Amino acid sequence: MAEIVIKGVAKSFGAFTALHSVDLTIADQEFMVLLGASGCGKTTLLRIIAGLETPTHGEVWIGDRRVDHLPPRERGIAMVFQNYAVFPHLTVFENIAFGLRMAKLPQAEVTRRVTRTAELMHIEQLLKRYSGELSGGQRQRVAVARALAMEPDVILMDEPLSNLDALLRLEMRAELKGVLAESKTTTIYVTHDQVEAMSLADRISVMNGGYIVQADRPTQVYRNPAARFVGSFIGNPPMNFLPAKRSENGRWQVAGQDFEGPETAAAEFAIRPEDMHPAEAGLEAEVRVVEPLGPHTLITAQVAGQPFRAVLESDRAITPGEVITLAPIPDRIRWFDPETQKAIA
Amino acid sequence: MARALPYLLLLPASLFLLAFFFYPFGLVVVESLTRGGEWTTENFSRMTGHWKFSQAFWNTVWLAAIVVPVQLIMALTMASVVQKLKTGRSGLLYIFAIPLGISDLAAGLIWLAIFEQSGFLNSILHAMGVIDRPQLFLGYQSLWVIFLAVCLAEIWRATAIMMVIIVAGMGLIPKEYNEAAEVFGASRWQRFTKVTLPLLRPSLQTALILRILMAFEVFAVVVALGGTTLPVLMGETFQWQFQLQDRGVAAAYAMVILGLSVAFSLVVLRLLHVPKGARI
Ligand SMILES: Nc1ncnc2c1ncn2[C@@H]1O[C@H](COP(=O)(O)OP(=O)(O)O)[C@@H](O)[C@H]1O
Numbered sequence: 001m002a003e004i005v006i007k008g009v010a011k012s013f014g015a016f017t018a019l020h021s022v023d024l025t026i027a028d029q030e031f032m033v034l035l036g037a038s039g040c041g042k043t044t045l046l047r048i049i050a051g052l053e054t055p056t057h058g059e060v061w062i063g064d065r066r067v068d069h070l071p072p073r074e075r076g077i078a079m080v081f082q083n084y085a086v087f088p089h090l091t092v093f094e095n096i097a098f099g100l101r102m103a104k105l106p107q108a109e110v111t112r113r114v115t116r117t118a119e120l121m122h123i124e125q126l127l128k129r130y131s132g133e134l135s136g137g138q139r140q141r142v143a144v145a146r147a148l149a150m151e152p153d154v155i156l157m158d159e160p161l162s163n164l165d166a167l168l169r170l171e172m173r174a175e176l177k178g179v180l181a182e183s184k185t186t187t188i189y190v191t192h193d194q195v196e197a198m199s200l201a202d203r204i205s206v207m208n209g210g211y212i213v214q215a216d217r218p219t220q221v222y223r224n225p226a227a228r229f230v231g232s233f234i235g236n237p238p239m240n241f242l243p244a245k246r247s248e249n250g251r252w253q254v255a256g257q258d259f260e261g262p263e264t265a266a267a268e269f270a271i272r273p274e275d276m277h278p279a280e281a282g283l284e285a286e287v288r289v290v291e292p293l294g295p296h297t298l299i300t301a302q303v304a305g306q307p308f309r310a311v312l313e314s315d316r317a318i319t320p321g322e323v324i325t326l327a328p329i330p331d332r333i334r335w336f337d338p339e340t341q342k343a344i345a
Numbered sequence: 346m347a348r349a350l351p352y353l354l355l356l357p358a359s360l361f362l363l364a365f366f367f368y369p370f371g372l373v374v375v376e377s378l379t380r381g382g383e384w385t386t387e388n389f390s391r392m393t394g395h396w397k398f399s400q401a402f403w404n405t406v407w408l409a410a411i412v413v414p415v416q417l418i419m420a421l422t423m424a425s426v427v428q429k430l431k432t433g434r435s436g437l438l439y440i441f442a443i444p445l446g447i448s449d450l451a452a453g454l455i456w457l458a459i460f461e462q463s464g465f466l467n468s469i470l471h472a473m474g475v476i477d478r479p480q481l482f483l484g485y486q487s488l489w490v491i492f493l494a495v496c497l498a499e500i501w502r503a504t505a506i507m508m509v510i511i512v513a514g515m516g517l518i519p520k521e522y523n524e525a526a527e528v529f530g531a532s533r534w535q536r537f538t539k540v541t542l543p544l545l546r547p548s549l550q551t552a553l554i555l556r557i558l559m560a561f562e563v564f565a566v567v568v569a570l571g572g573t574t575l576p577v578l579m580g581e582t583f584q585w586q587f588q589l590q591d592r593g594v595a596a597a598y599a600m601v602i603l604g605l606s607v608a609f610s611l612v613v614l615r616l617l618h619v620p621k622g623a624r625i
């Protein structure tokens with residue numbers, strides 16, 4: 001059992017606050033992805049969980065044990081580093097065996113585990129090589145094998161695929177997902193790539209400026225962003241936002257159209273680009289750019305003077321300069337509080 | 346043309362080396378193997394036949410055998426400490442490097458001022474009441490004190506050069522390796538022996554070879570502290586060349602020093618060899 005509980009963890013570097021009070025619970029065997037733009041504090045949070053960084057405030061618990069005062073090796077974790085950190089002076093075999101040797105496992109057990117994880121990661125033919133003789137992808141595999149060989153309660157990964165080329169990344173992503181599901185460890189995986197996050201995660205924690213803005217299942221994060229930031233960060237292209245004017249209680253004027261909305265004093269209208277279709281009545285969009293993407297067509301337009309994107313079926317020809325009317329799917333419309341930037345339920 | 350350019354640029358330096366190093370070097374080799382124009386090994390047999398040779402040889406070897414390991418350990422310790430500092434690092438490096446700016450003779454004289462009969466050590470011991478009259482520390486009756494004083498002076502003088510090389514080498518090791526080792530269960534000491542030291546091998550090679558060469562050429566410090574009481578190879582070379590005016594035997598001594606240096610350099614290179622593909 002390795003549930004991870006993070007309670008009020010904060011971290012400052014001098015006057016700069018990298019993490020504001022972070023609360024997060026990661027269930028046993030869950031695959032949690034920390035997603036956010038560069039510099040938002042993902043690595044800092046991961047390193048605090050690993051024990052490579054001390055939090056300024058707060059507690060870290062791993063499986064009923066408070067660990068924030070323990071050194072990394074007493075936390076039952078293994079880690080895959082962004083630059084792999086495969087020891088150059090050791091062979092692949094000794095790299096994978098490193099943690100096992102530190103734990104003083106008998107040689108037979110070391111050999112068994114190294115062989116097994118090497119087979120799992122398809123690097124059994126590389127065991128005698130040094131890291132200088134490996135490609136980036138192979139080094140990545142060694143780093144993962146080294147972590148798996150520990151049979152840890154928790155595996156921490158910091159952007160493990162970001163240094164691989166696109167094709168390899170796709171391949172490794174699928175492989176990682178399979179291997180980690182098999183291993184039954186709790187995984188915390190840091191990435192800035194939302195597609196990676198979506199495809200791997202049981203849950204995604206979206207981070208922004210040292211805060212966790214939302215922690216939920218990928219579809220929830222996508223469909224029901226808890227904050228404007230989440231909608232604008234996740235999705236490619238991201239969510240569209242339009243100002244709304246209250247006409248009467250629960251009714252809103254958006255780009256000259258009447259919509260049913262929340263019963264608040266102020267609100268902002270939001271819709272995902274793919275949640276609209278051309279119709280007789282709807283938002284009037286002046287088309288600026290048309291990008292055919294095969295199955296869909298990406299339209300960049302202006303609605304009420306605001307930039308606005310739509311992803312439409314490619315069966316109808318649309319030309320720049322044309323004005324089209326787009327009807328949002330009613331139950332896909334989201335509303336945000338312009339003051340707090342939070343979603344209005 | 347473009348391919349030849351690097352070689353052309355290196356040509357003057359190469360010629361300079363050939364002219365002012367290999368030519369005189371060749372002359373010394375010839376000198377050591379000739380006497381009165383005849384090819385002979387007599388220089389070497391004269392050298393080994395002299396009662397001071399084996400003393401000089403073993404004094405030099407023992408000095409190196411004691412000073413170099415002590416310096417290596419001190420330099421590694423100091424470098425590890427300096428490496429961890431967040432502020433004041435360059436300031437400390439400067440302080441450690443001060444002895445580097447002092448010639449070996451000056452260093453010897455400084456330590457003479459400490460150890461001699463009217464020196465600091467005597468004054469301090471006298472002031473503290475440990476001794477009631479000045480002691481002769483560096484007399485021929487107590488060779489081991491001279492030996493110890495030379496060791497101290499050498500350590501004081503030349504540890505910094507090793508430390509500077511090692512600090513530079515440690516700076517080249519990415520922090521992630523140490524962190525990975527930490528996560529995978531290595532203690533502080535294990536991280537040092539299993540990660541830092543192996544990754545430091547190239548720097549250790551440089552530092553050790555440089556230092557061993559210096560150790561076999563030890564001379565001025567010994568002369569300053571002990572005159573000729575403690576014979577060393579370089580001192581004997583000097584004696585034969587200028588006092589006894591026998592260039593042949595002096596050249597033979599030089600060849601012995603050279604032989605030791607080459608042999609030990611090869612040993613260091615072999616022991617600290619980093620296989621291809623295992624470099625950072
Ligand atoms: N050791 C440090 N000293 C000072 N600032 C740091 C340090 N580590 C990280 N930071 C700062 O903290 C912020 C978060 O960093 P990090 O967690 O690495 O972001 P991410 O991994 O999300 O890109 C960044 O602005 C970074 O500059």
Ligand SMILES: [Mg+2]
Binds near residue numbers: 042043044
């Ligand atoms: Mg990062």
